[in-house]
Amino acid sequence: MPAGRVLGVVVIALGIAALFNSEAIVRAGEGMEQGTTRDIVLSVGRPLDDVAGAIGLHLPREGLDLAFGQEDKTASGTELEEGSTAILRQGGQAGEEQQPSYRQPSPGEPLEVLVTGDSEAEFLGQRLTDQSPPGLLEVETVARNATGLTNPAFFNWELNAQQEVAARDPDAVVMAIGGNDGFNVEAGGQLYGPSDPEWQTEFARRVAVVAEEFGADGERPVYWIPPPTARDEEQDEIYAAQNRAVEQAARAVPGLRYVDVYSTLNGGKYSDSLKIDGRKVLARQPDGVHFTREGSVAPARLVLEQMAKDYPALG
Amino acid sequence: MSFPTIEFAAFFVVVFIVSWALMPHPRAWRPFILLASYVFYGWVDWRWVLLLISSSVVNTVAARVIAGSPSKVTRKRALIAAVAFDLGLLGTFKYFGFFVDELNSFLDTLGLGSPLPIVQIVLPIGISFFTFQAISYVVDVYRGETRAASLGDVAILQAFFPHLVAGPIVRANELLPQLRTPRDPREVLAGPGLFLIAGGLVKKTVVADELARRVVDPVYNDPAAHSGGEILLAFYAFAAQIYCDFSGYTDLALGLALLLGYQLPQNFNRPYLALSLQDFWRRWHMTLSRWLRDYLYIPLGGNRKGSAKTYRNLMLTMLLGGLWHGASWTFVFWGGIHGGALSAERWGREHLKGFRVPAPVAWFVTFNVVCIAWVFFRAPNLDIAFEVLGGLGLSGPSPLVTLPMVFLVVASVAVQLLPEGWWRRAEAWLVARPVAWQGVGFGALLVAADAAVGQQGVAPFIYFQF
Numbered sequence: 001m002p003a004g005r006v007l008g009v010v011v012i013a014l015g016i017a018a019l020f021n022s023e024a025i026v027r028a029g030e031g032m033e034q035g036t037t038r039d040i041v042l043s044v045g046r047p048l049d050d051v052a053g054a055i056g057l058h059l060p061r062e063g064l065d066l067a068f069g070q071e072d073k074t075a076s077g078t079e080l081e082e083g084s085t086a087i088l089r090q091g092g093q094a095g096e097e098q099q100p101s102y103r104q105p106s107p108g109e110p111l112e113v114l115v116t117g118d119s120e121a122e123f124l125g126q127r128l129t130d131q132s133p134p135g136l137l138e139v140e141t142v143a144r145n146a147t148g149l150t151n152p153a154f155f156n157w158e159l160n161a162q163q164e165v166a167a168r169d170p171d172a173v174v175m176a177i178g179g180n181d182g183f184n185v186e187a188g189g190q191l192y193g194p195s196d197p198e199w200q201t202e203f204a205r206r207v208a209v210v211a212e213e214f215g216a217d218g219e220r221p222v223y224w225i226p227p228p229t230a231r232d233e234e235q236d237e238i239y240a241a242q243n244r245a246v247e248q249a250a251r252a253v254p255g256l257r258y259v260d261v262y263s264t265l266n267g268g269k270y271s272d273s274l275k276i277d278g279r280k281v282l283a284r285q286p287d288g289v290h291f292t293r294e295g296s297v298a299p300a301r302l303v304l305e306q307m308a309k310d311y312p313a314l315g
Numbered sequence: 316m317s318f319p320t321i322e323f324a325a326f327f328v329v330v331f332i333v334s335w336a337l338m339p340h341p342r343a344w345r346p347f348i349l350l351a352s353y354v355f356y357g358w359v360d361w362r363w364v365l366l367l368i369s370s371s372v373v374n375t376v377a378a379r380v381i382a383g384s385p386s387k388v389t390r391k392r393a394l395i396a397a398v399a400f401d402l403g404l405l406g407t408f409k410y411f412g413f414f415v416d417e418l419n420s421f422l423d424t425l426g427l428g429s430p431l432p433i434v435q436i437v438l439p440i441g442i443s444f445f446t447f448q449a450i451s452y453v454v455d456v457y458r459g460e461t462r463a464a465s466l467g468d469v470a471i472l473q474a475f476f477p478h479l480v481a482g483p484i485v486r487a488n489e490l491l492p493q494l495r496t497p498r499d500p501r502e503v504l505a506g507p508g509l510f511l512i513a514g515g516l517v518k519k520t521v522v523a524d525e526l527a528r529r530v531v532d533p534v535y536n537d538p539a540a541h542s543g544g545e546i547l548l549a550f551y552a553f554a555a556q557i558y559c560d561f562s563g564y565t566d567l568a569l570g571l572a573l574l575l576g577y578q579l580p581q582n583f584n585r586p587y588l589a590l591s592l593q594d595f596w597r598r599w600h601m602t603l604s605r606w607l608r609d610y611l612y613i614p615l616g617g618n619r620k621g622s623a624k625t626y627r628n629l630m631l632t633m634l635l636g637g638l639w640h641g642a643s644w645t646f647v648f649w650g651g652i653h654g655g656a657l658s659a660e661r662w663g664r665e666h667l668k669g670f671r672v673p674a675p676v677a678w679f680v681t682f683n684v685v686c687i688a689w690v691f692f693r694a695p696n697l698d699i700a701f702e703v704l705g706g707l708g709l710s711g712p713s714p715l716v717t718l719p720m721v722f723l724v725v726a727s728v729a730v731q732l733l734p735e736g737w738w739r740r741a742e743a744w745l746v747a748r749p750v751a752w753q754g755v756g757f758g759a760l761l762v763a764a765d766a767a768v769g770q771q772g773v774a775p776f777i778y779f780q781f
Contacts, residue, residue: 001503003501006508010331012750012751015754016757017762020758020762037322064767065769139537273433280429282435285435286437
């Protein structure tokens with residue numbers, strides 16, 4: 001076949017795929033890191049998606065999603081995107097005079113724990129199981145890779161929290177998230193970057209919104225683990241801001257517990273390795289952010305320490 | 316850059332157009348395809364390109380010295396220097412951390428603590444593949460099996476983007492002659508090319524990623540939380556996953572190369588129909604098997620130095636083949652199982668000459684030995700591997716065992732039974748359709764493939780980590 005005809009086949013195929021998959025193109029763009037590639041994908045994808053949606057070209061893809069058992073894209077326009085910072089002024093950890101009494105676990109009735117968040121949740125969930133006293137925790141891990149709180153158009157954690165709680169009704173939630181949260185955020189009609197104090201406040205507000213959904217007003221504790229130190233300095237600063245934001249949110253939201261992995265491990269200094277049980281292990285993955293399977297023991301133990309304050313049997 | 320992504324689709328359309336436009340002018344085409352391959356490789360981290368270039372330069376110089384020197388000693392020294400450089404690259408990037416970790420553990424058991432610093436070294440994608448290709452090139456020049464090529468040709472041989480990150484491991488005499496002859500733009504092997512790409516996409520997105528997400532990953536992440544039924548399904552599901560993932564990648568690589576006018580060697584030939592381990596290795600990752608045979612097993616002495624040394628050579632070859640995949644004891648175990656089984660088969664052939672195993676039994680035993688070895692390949696450590704094998708007999712509810720998942724596992728093996736002629740006829744039928752219909756059909760397949768992977772996107776190919 002002549003090369004020109006092959007090109008015809010390829011171009012028609014990509015055109016069809018782009019039209020019928022326009023939603024997926026937009027979603028892929030929204031999930032990309034900020035930069036030229038993301039801008040190009042979104043500037044092509046969004047108008048294409050508007051046209052495809054207007055003439056009903058989303059329908060075949062929706063049918064296929066249903067056939068493959070895929071979840072719906074989370075909707076936009078929620079409190080996570082636009083809401084009041086009043087949520088940060090209510091009584092949380094510091095203001096809790098009465099410690100709520102949570103159901104205590106026993107080998108017959110283990111605590112049902114949902115471990116969720118971004119990719120960092122994966123190993124944490126595994127390690128939480130094998131670091132806890134036998135039979136006291138029943139851990140279910142649901143990692144939503146590449147998601148964060150600053151990109152709700154890509155994945156809306158507020159809606160996801162509502163869905164997860166309705167579907168699983170866990171006794172406690174462990175949330176490990178933040179590695180993908182470097183996006184600018186809009187607050188009061190202004191855009192703020194991670195180095196702005198307003199960004200931190202807005203991030204704290206979003207943490208509070210999601211934690212309230214998971215925790216149902218303190219009915220179940222939510223253990224929130226922002227990212228640890230990062231090898232890259234710029235990234236590290238964003239993670240430090242997130243840690244301060246989660247700390248701030250935990251003071252306001254009942255049942256929200258801040259797990260400080262950032263400043264506890266290795267004295268708050270980044271290191272590829274950690275000493276665990278007297279042995280030096282490679283604790284971080286090549287990206288200088290994620291914990292390795294072996295290294296995940298350290299944050300898992302910090303989570304268990306925090307959990308033991310609510311559930312003494314885990315201590 | 317990974318094949319099934321938006322970035323790659325845009326990249327390939329541009330490369331396809333420019334490549335065919337420049338094809339009649341090799342002086343322009345070569346720098347273009349090299350540059351395109353470097354863009355492809357450096358998309359994630361441009362520093363990796365420097366590593367690739369340094370490998371091409373060192374091996375080109377060594378091959379030139381080997382080809383140009385009348386002195387046997389000089390030739391040998393140049394070969395040793397090049398191979399040492401190549402293995403040094405692999406050793407530094409792939410095995411340094413592993414050996415430091417093991418040495419620390421050893422010193423710790425002696426009560427000396429863990430004195431060596433542990434440093435995370437980023438593993439450049441595809442380093443095992445382009446390093447093996449480099450070794451094969453200089454050895455072939457040394458053996459007189461191929462001529463020393465220009466730096467540009469060696470660089471293209473190593474970097475040609477369809478095979479750069481996960482093979483097939485191409486020999487110089489398979490690709491260099493093709494580079495020297497301009498392709499005819501009127502005769503693109505579009506039928507087999509598009510057919511391979513379509514098949515590769517389906518294998519990866521519909522089978523491999525689905526099995527990984529719904530069965531294999533949950534079980535291997537926490538075997539203790541799963542019943543024997545679920546573990547048994549994961550045991551077979553990983554065999555199906557890795558076949559569809561790796562052969563799917565290879566199909567894409569071969570298909571893309573064909574659309575650009577180049578033929579790469581086959582890497583798979585219905586491996587799960589093998590009736591012996593020897594047969595399996597003639598069908599699975601064929602370009603690695605022949606590399607291990609030609610550059611390791613035969614130089615070690617092969618089967619020419621008596622029974623004991625043959626078994627030793629088989630075992631060593633497979634253990635090193637295992638270690639090539641990754642710096643972990645699980646891969647050593649995987650290689651050891653294959654080496655042990657190949658040795659046992661050889662012993663049987665030598666000592667039980669009148670005994671013939673019925674084909675269904677031979678198939679069953681071979682397939683299950685391969686699946687047992689896959690447990691070590693997939694498990695993150697030996698404890699999990701033994702936990703998976705030990706959990707096969709446990710009772711309990713099995714919500715992961717669903718009809719679609721069982722179907723995918725069975726279908727990925729059963730599809731290998733289809734006669735080759737059927738595929739050829741399907742290809743011919745596809746090529747005979749009008750361009751518009753081919754495009755629509757192919758576009759529909761892309762939509763379905765994307766729907767199959769869903770919001771989480773296509774998982775990285777398993778062999779990218781090697």
